[in-house]
Amino acid sequence: MTVSPPETDSPSSAAPRRATMLHRILRRPLGAAALTLLVCLVAAVWAAPLVAPYDPLAQDLQSVFAGPSFQHLLGTDDLGRDVLSRLLYGGQVSFIGVAYAVGVMLLLGVPLGLLAGFVGGRADAVIRSITDIVLAIPNIMALLVVVSTFGQSQAAAMVTLGLLGAPGTVRIVRAATIAVRKDLYVTAARVYGLSTFQTMVRHILPRISGPIIVKASLFAGAALLTESSLAFLGLGVQEPQPTWGGMISSASLYLSDHSWEIVPPGLTIALTVLAFGLVGDALRDARGPVTASKVRRRARPIVDRGTDNTRDLGSENNAPLSPDACLAVRHLTVDFTTPEGRRTVVEDVGFEIGYGETVGLVGESGCGKSITGRALLGLLPAGGEVVRGECRFEGKDLFRLGRAEIGRLRGRRIGLIAQEPIASLDPNFTVGNQIAQVLRRHDKMTRRAAKARVVELLRQVEMPDPEGVARKYPHQLSGGMAQRVSIAGSLAAEPALLIADEPTTALDVTVQAEILKLLRRIQQDTGMAILLITHDWGVVADMCSRAIVMYAGQVVESSEVRTVFREPRHPYTNGLLLSNPHGAQKGLPLPAIAGTVPAPENWPTGCRFHPRCHMSTADCAAGRIPLLEPSAGHRTRCIHHEDLKREAILR
Numbered sequence: 326m327t328v329s330p331p332e333t334d335s336p337s338s339a340a341p342r343r344a345t346m347l348h349r350i351l352r353r354p355l356g357a358a359a360l361t362l363l364v365c366l367v368a369a370v371w372a373a374p375l376v377a378p379y380d381p382l383a384q385d386l387q388s389v390f391a392g393p394s395f396q397h398l399l400g401t402d403d404l405g406r407d408v409l410s411r412l413l414y415g416g417q418v419s420f421i422g423v424a425y426a427v428g429v430m431l432l433l434g435v436p437l438g439l440l441a442g443f444v445g446g447r448a449d450a451v452i453r454s455i456t457d458i459v460l461a462i463p464n465i466m467a468l469l470v471v472v473s474t475f476g477q478s479q480a481a482a483m484v485t486l487g488l489l490g491a492p493g494t495v496r497i498v499r500a501a502t503i504a505v506r507k508d509l510y511v512t513a514a515r516v517y518g519l520s521t522f523q524t525m526v527r528h529i530l531p532r533i534s535g536p537i538i539v540k541a542s543l544f545a546g547a548a549l550l551t552e553s554s555l556a557f558l559g560l561g562v563q564e565p566q567p568t569w570g571g572m573i574s575s576a577s578l579y580l581s582d583h584s585w586e587i588v589p590p591g592l593t594i595a596l597t598v599l600a601f602g603l604v605g606d607a608l609r610d611a612r613g614p615v616t617a618s619k620v621r622r623r624a625r626p627i628v629d630r631g632t633d634n635t636r637d638l639g640s641e642n643n644a645p646l647s648p649d650a651c652l653a654v655r656h657l658t659v660d661f662t663t664p665e666g667r668r669t670v671v672e673d674v675g676f677e678i679g680y681g682e683t684v685g686l687v688g689e690s691g692c693g694k695s696i697t698g699r700a701l702l703g704l705l706p707a708g709g710e711v712v713r714g715e716c717r718f719e720g721k722d723l724f725r726l727g728r729a730e731i732g733r734l735r736g737r738r739i740g741l742i743a744q745e746p747i748a749s750l751d752p753n754f755t756v757g758n759q760i761a762q763v764l765r766r767h768d769k770m771t772r773r774a775a776k777a778r779v780v781e782l783l784r785q786v787e788m789p790d791p792e793g794v795a796r797k798y799p800h801q802l803s804g805g806m807a808q809r810v811s812i813a814g815s816l817a818a819e820p821a822l823l824i825a826d827e828p829t830t831a832l833d834v835t836v837q838a839e840i841l842k843l844l845r846r847i848q849q850d851t852g853m854a855i856l857l858i859t860h861d862w863g864v865v866a867d868m869c870s871r872a873i874v875m876y877a878g879q880v881v882e883s884s885e886v887r888t889v890f891r892e893p894r895h896p897y898t899n900g901l902l903l904s905n906p907h908g909a910q911k912g913l914p915l916p917a918i919a920g921t922v923p924a925p926e927n928w929p930t931g932c933r934f935h936p937r938c939h940m941s942t943a944d945c946a947a948g949r950i951p952l953l954e955p956s957a958g959h960r961t962r963c964i965h966h967e968d969l970k971r972e973a974i975l976r
């Protein structure tokens with residue numbers, strides 16, 4: 326078990342985080358210098374009426390082109406005006422212009438980029454087309470047209486610059502969103518029932534803030550240069566009002582005789598642009614990624630726990646769906662559209678789970694277990710689609726519900742526990758904040774009530790020091806603690822069905838046992854149904870009443886767990902059980918099934934397992950293999966299941 330670091334949280338966790346961030350910036354000499362320069366500059370410019378030594382328009386024709394002195398720290402210009410005062414007042418124009426441009430660029434670019442990257446599909450196509458069109462517009466021409474149309478308005482020019490800069494931001498935000506939208510904690514947020522907007526704002530935005538900060542800082546520098554260039558060309562704010570670009574413009578007229586005059590505005594612009602870039606980098610680096618602890622995979626021993634009457638309908642079974650079942654799935658078929666074409670990855674899968682029952686979905690990696698689970702939650706990865714099937718849950722067919730309706734059920738009536746508990750928690754928020762968010766979404770509680778309920782839930786999952794844990798960030802938790810938090814989050818709205826996708830795979834053996842015990846206890850208390858996705862027969866034996874074995878997108882065997890262990894009727898199940906490390910005999914090599922699970926595009930005709938099967942005959946490859954029922958409730962997709970039984974008896 327990973328040992329969590331000693332607790333150092335104060336009651337308000339956000340404050341220390343912010344302090345640490347400033348501290349981190351200040352620890353970098355370049356970042357600290359740039360931030361100091363920028364803060365001083367903005368403060369001085371903002372306070373120009375108080376700190377400027379002279380009126381920026383006041384002329385003194387007796388002292389034109391004076392060099393730096395005690396009276397005029399940066400000298401005077403061609404009309405004897407104080408350069409320092411003009412720089413301070415001129416900065417107001419420049420910074421307001423930069424704020425307009427950056428504000429418009431962010432207000433447009435970030436939401437559109439998030440939408441395109443997160444929602445995808447048509448929204449993405451439309452947004453991409455618009456950004457491509459805007460990117461094709463030459464910036465300088467557009468700015469000249471705007472300035473001449475809007476009577477030299479600097480504000481109009483900078484807003485236009487922001488509009489023209491937005492497509493670049495859209496592209497960056499879209500790419501960053503696509504990269505994180507599949508992260509487990511984003512999926513978890515959707516399972517908890519958060520809307521698309523809430524998920525984007527709370528879980529995606531903080532994660533992609535690094536590239537946005539860098540883009541904004543670079544764009545601020547570019548906007549300052551553009552604003553100065555327009556002023557240099559005599560567009561925008563006009564003389565005698567001071568602007569940094571205007572000061573360069575008038576200094577350039579006397580460059581050969583009075584070269585000093587160009588230095589203060591030129592250096593100020595150059596240093597400010599540099600400072601924007603350095604502060605952006607420092608901010609990005611200071612927020613830094615929060616890394617999750619590495620997860621580990623271990624096995625656990627088998628304990629046979631007997632059976633009950635959960636009934637698997639299997640595929641090709643047209644009996645009516647049982648009204649008593651908590652979940653009844655029939656003919657579930659999932660297709661994916663990939664660049665190589667359309668392919669089926671899950672085919673004709675069916676099963677039922679009763680209230681208070683646990684059904685195990687077993688198989689090697691790539692058999693379609695997770696896609697089956699995600700299809701039930703309406704959370705298939707992009708390109709995936711349920712093309713056939715029915716899924717009855719509390720009287721509704723989940724596959725026929727709209728986005729909003731399934732969103733309301735997720736997190737409230739159907740919970741999910743993911744394989745990697747730490748990855749399923751958002752590193753940007755404390756544990757308490759994340760669970761409270763689920764509670765407040767579903768039960769519209771007050772902050773105070775949600776806080777109390779969070780502690781109660783953490784206590785319910787047997788978390789030591791629940792108040793302290795509520796204030797921790799995910800990276801401060803061990804794997805076992807994180808899985809307890811994840812379970813607490815899933816249970817927040819008291820779901821009727823829990824989908825547990827390899828919930829203990831990442832944990833070490835003692836923690837696995839504790840988590841499974843906890844799940845059993847909660848199930849006894851609440852009567853929820855559990856679909857347990859696993860490749861571990863030990864977990865199946867320990868937890869499940871019924872096992873469904875999947876191979877290459879199909880159910881190949883299903884029965885009560887005890888029957889499957891005693892009398893497997895499919896060579897694939899038999900092979901899996903023989904290669905189960907818990908049953909290994911000392912000194913003998915572990916028998917493994919030769920070959921690997923074929924990818925959906927390479928599924929063989931007939932029995933999909935036949936190329937790996939020692940019992941296969943010509944019949945196995947000849948045509949579709951039906952789902953047979955050799956004994957009540959025991960189904961197999963093998964035409965040689967009687968031979969397998971005889972083989973087992975002879976052994």
Ligand SMILES: Nc1ncnc2c1ncn2[C@@H]1O[C@H](COP(=O)(O)OP(=O)(O)OP(=O)(O)O)[C@@H](O)[C@H]1O
Nearest residue numbers: 661670689690691692693694695696697706924925
């Ligand atoms: N986003 C996707 N696009 C296309 N095909 C996919 C996608 N995700 C999964 N698949 C395909 O679906 C099949 C089933 O995958 P799934 O993740 O359900 O397997 P699994 O049995 O859960 O394996 P594991 O235990 O490794 O998660 C695989 O063959 C995989 O190639």
